[in-house]
Amino acid sequence: MYPDLALRTVGGSVVSASDESFAAKENLIVPGPPLFDPTTFGHRGKVYDGWETRRRRPGRSSGRGEDEAVVRLGAPGIVRRIVVDTSWFTGNYPPHAAVEGRADGDWFELVPLSDLKGDSENAFDVRCGRRVAEVRLRIVPDGGVARLRVFGEALPDPAYLAVLGTVDLAAVENGGHVRDVSNRFYSEPHNLLLPGPARSMGEGWETARRRDDGNDWVEIGLAAESRIAVAEIDTRYFLHNAPGRAVLTGGGRTLLDAPLQPDTVHRFVLADAPPVTEVRLDIHPDGGLSRVRLWGTPTDTGRADLERRWHAAL
DSSP states (O other), rough: OOOOOTOOGGGEEEEEEEEOSBBOGGGOOOSOOOOTTTTOTTTTOOSSOOOOOOOOTOOOOOOOOOOEEEEEEEEEEEEEEEEEEEEOOOSSSSSSEEEESSSSOOOOOOOEEEEEEETSSSEEEEEOOEEEEEEEEESSSSOESSEEEEEEEOOOOOHHHHHHOOOTOOGGGGEEEEEEEEEEEHHHGGGGSSSSSOGGGSSEEEEEOOOOOOEEEEEEEEEEEEEEEEEEOTTTSSSSSOOEEEEEEEETTEEEEEEOOOOOEEEEEOOOOEEEEEEEEESSSSSEEEEEEEEEEEEEEHHHHHHHHHHHOO
């Protein structure tokens, strides 16, 4: 499981587009699935929840036979999978698309020019070990794309983390990610690791109601091997569906076992926590959390691993 590094809520932005005559480029990185209302029409025609360019005609400017949009990733890193989502675009989707990446310098290929299907999530595995800060979506020749998802592993500058000292080791922008989860019925577990506070219950992680004796859980990979000093478990906006208890384990030990309150930011100091690269958070029995923050410091081994990965990706 990889987070979407391009999401607006991670800090992504659409910095340019060759054309957006029918629908705005910023829709490409909006969280959540695209929506469709058959009754909505505006001055530019049908209102789509996506990015849509004009129909190309001979003699028009920008006549290279393609359109493009450039997205700056909120969390630069190694891209593992790209989804070009054409949901709701049926007679106006682009038949072909390619995606390129850039960190410093020239553009390089992530997804070669490939066929697209309309009204579909077109997924492409990416086999490129270079760090990416921006992606360029090229559509041939024109049309509409609802969302561009750029899944991968954030790779922060280790010098930046070293200057900061104590950091949130679970944060997406620092390389934290969800490795596995028991249930994602209502919302995505990667919401737990996004920057800033949640603005509603829908921006957290919520499981279905359990009807058995078990409990739900999420496994979180940290930015690097680290020692966690403070665990922050946020149940804001979960008034009647917050878990009753949380148990945090890592390195073969129970790091935390504590009751939770609804609509509350809980902060727990962890004494003498062992070095860990991942943790498991069990919630009892089910419910929802807004955010999880794991504040700590990378170990010497963790810093060395970060530096190795950083230099290998340049």
